[in-house]
Amino acid sequence: QKEVEQNSGPLSVPEGAIASLNCTYSDRVSQSFFWYRQYSGKSPELIMSIYSNGDKEDGRFTAQLNKASQYVSLLIRDSQPSDSATYLCAVGSGYSTLTFGKGTMLLVSP
């Protein structure tokens, strides 16, 4: 059974700091990796996708993928209180369906 593991948190960081969110997955043939942000009571919003090993940067967000270690992470630079949300890691194996982790709650304090 495919599994995606995340620390549930909460991860607390002060405003302006770097938040580091981690995710591991069990299916070695996984090909696509996504980070979604979900505010309380709202639906998930796609913030990053990554498909190959290494780093991918988009504004304050950097996704990192290491397929050998089956590990994907999300770094948020200059964290803002508005970044406080649950971050969901999702993994796909090439057939469009995704397996989601349970999410990590991030709290950014002013």
Place this chain on the structure above:
Amino acid sequence: GAVVSQHPSWVICKSGTSVKIECRSLDFQATTMFWYRQFPKQSLMLMATSNEGSKATYEQGVEKDKFLINHASLTLSTLTVTSAHPEDSSFYICSALVGQGAKGEQFFGPGTRLTVL
């Protein structure tokens, strides 16, 4: 990103009634849409994959006769919860697939909060 809408955003119904939820892709055509359910403080649970013009593929444990899915056009998929019971109360979220294969991305609708009395 792609825009997906859902209607209604919330609904309250009596036990035993049926509820229909619509999911629309607003600025693109979606051959494939997905229906998820999320209980409080839990992650998303995929219920079914909806493909335009064909029968939906349901995940194990999801009753296809209770959760009817219709994807009659490239911009609309519907989920009907039949004979709803209080245990069906949940947050139902659809997503639409942009792109294909390994690089397809799912964009979510705003969700529908269902409360069954």
